Amino acid sequence: MFFYSAQKVVWLTLIAMSLRSECWANSPHKFQMQAAILREEGNTLEALHLYNCAIVGYQQEHNYKGILESLCGRLISWQHLFNQEEDMVYAILARQEAEAMLRIAQLYAIQDKDYLIHFLFGKSAIFLKDFAEAEKEFRAAIELYPDANAEKGDWLAHLGEAIFRNGSKEEGILTILQGIEYIESHACGIDSFRINVWISGAYLRLAKILIIDGNLEEARIYLQKGEEIVLQDPRLVIRMQQLENLREKILTL
Numbered sequence: 001m002f003f004y005s006a007q008k009v010v011w012l013t014l015i016a017m018s019l020r021s022e023c024w025a026n027s028p029h030k031f032q033m034q035a036a037i038l039r040e041e042g043n044t045l046e047a048l049h050l051y052n053c054a055i056v057g058y059q060q061e062h063n064y065k066g067i068l069e070s071l072c073g074r075l076i077s078w079q080h081l082f083n084q085e086e087d088m089v090y091a092i093l094a095r096q097e098a099e100a101m102l103r104i105a106q107l108y109a110i111q112d113k114d115y116l117i118h119f120l121f122g123k124s125a126i127f128l129k130d131f132a133e134a135e136k137e138f139r140a141a142i143e144l145y146p147d148a149n150a151e152k153g154d155w156l157a158h159l160g161e162a163i164f165r166n167g168s169k170e171e172g173i174l175t176i177l178q179g180i181e182y183i184e185s186h187a188c189g190i191d192s193f194r195i196n197v198w199i200s201g202a203y204l205r206l207a208k209i210l211i212i213d214g215n216l217e218e219a220r221i222y223l224q225k226g227e228e229i230v231l232q233d234p235r236l237v238i239r240m241q242q243l244e245n246l247r248e249k250i251l252t253l
Contacts, residue, residue, distance in 0.1 A: 026053070026057070027057065028053070028054040028055075028056075028057025028058045028060075028061065028063070028066055028070075029054070029066065031050045031051070031053040031054035031057060032050070032051065032054040032066070032069060032070050032073065034050050035047045035048075035049075035050035035051045035054060035070070035073055036073055038050065039073060039076060039077050039080065040197075040235070040237065040238060041237050042080075042237045042238060042241065044077050044080050044081055047073070047077050048074060048077050051070045051071075051073045051074045051077070054066065054070040054073075055067050055070045055071070058070065064104055064108040064110060065110060065113065067104060068101050068104060068105060068110065068113050068116075071097050071100055071101045071104075072097070072101065072116065072120060074097050075094045075097035075098060075101075075120055075123070075124070078090045078091075078093045078094040078097065079094055079123065079127070080238055082094065082127055083238075083241070083242060083245070084241060084245075088127075088128075090127070091124065091127035091128050092128075094120075094123065094124045094127055095124040095127070095128060097120070097124075098117065098120040098121045098123075098124050101113070101116075101117050101120065102117050102121075105117060112146075114144055115140075115141050115144035115145050115146065116141070118137045118138070118140040118141035118144065119137070119138065119141035119155060119158070121133075121137040122134045122135075122136075122137035122138040122141060122158060122159075122162065123158070125137060125162075126158075126161065126162060126165075131162055131165040131166040131167075132166055134161075134162035134165075134166070135159065135162040135163055135166045138155065138158055138159035138162050139159060141155060142155050142156065142159060148186065149186050149190070150182070150183045150186040150187050150190050150194070150195060150198065151194075151198070152182060152186070153178075153179040153180065153181070153182030153183035153184075153186065153198065153202075154179065154183060154198040154201065154202070155179070156175055156176070156178055156179030156182055157175075157176045157179035157180065157183075157198070157201065157202035157205055158179075158205075159175055159179075160172045160173065160174070160175030160176030160177075160178075160179060160202075160205075160206075161176065161205050161208075161209055163175055164176075164209050164213075165209060165212075169213065172209070173206065176202055176205060176206050177206075179202055180199055180202045180203070183195060183198050183199055183202070184199070192233075193233070193235050193236075196229050196230075196232075196233045196235075196236060196239075197236060197239065199229055200226045200229040200230050200233075200236060200239045201226075201239065201242075202226075203222045203223070203225045203226030203229070204222075204223070204226040204239065204242050204243060204246060206219075206222040207219045207220075207222040207223035207226060207246055208246060210222065211246065211249055211250060211253070214253075216250060216253060219250065220250065223243075223246055223247070223250070226239070226243065227243055230243050
């Protein structure tokens, strides 16, 4: 057991009071939206802070669905750090966010987020290199997905990566390409930023798994397709980071 000094206790108390004061100064939904913008701009630490503020605010409102959405944002933030640093600590933190979402959903009988929780368990399983679990979770997520919209194509692309890395390479590539086609055919009425994020992400995902597999010639084809989208949309800050990482990996092989 260890003890804090009186000075440290006061310091921690002041930090906690400051955080609560800041979190109550705005609506939790506004914090959540600001966090999402910061996250996609690459300002991950600021985004995590605002997601915490959103969670505190949603709890005051007993809005547990809002808490689940903010935890999802935190998971994606850890994902960005994992992709950037390739440190398993961020994979573990992402997994904990998914587990927290599941426990909260069960505790408060929130059933209409089951598909999202399966998807996030699939994401974290990919980070932890448990590809069999990732494939199972992504399949469950897609089966439960409630709408026929472009995002479902993004989820198909994630499933394709899991299938590929679980050993069925040809099926995995085909599933990712089907996901891209699904996104393109359901793009009407969806913000161009999200469409570009999903399609470029699918192409870069294809390039990544082909690089891992040693198929550099085909990887370059899909890397170029992803690059064309990323370079045309300056909003794709995270995708640009991923693109640069993949370029470096190809150069070292």
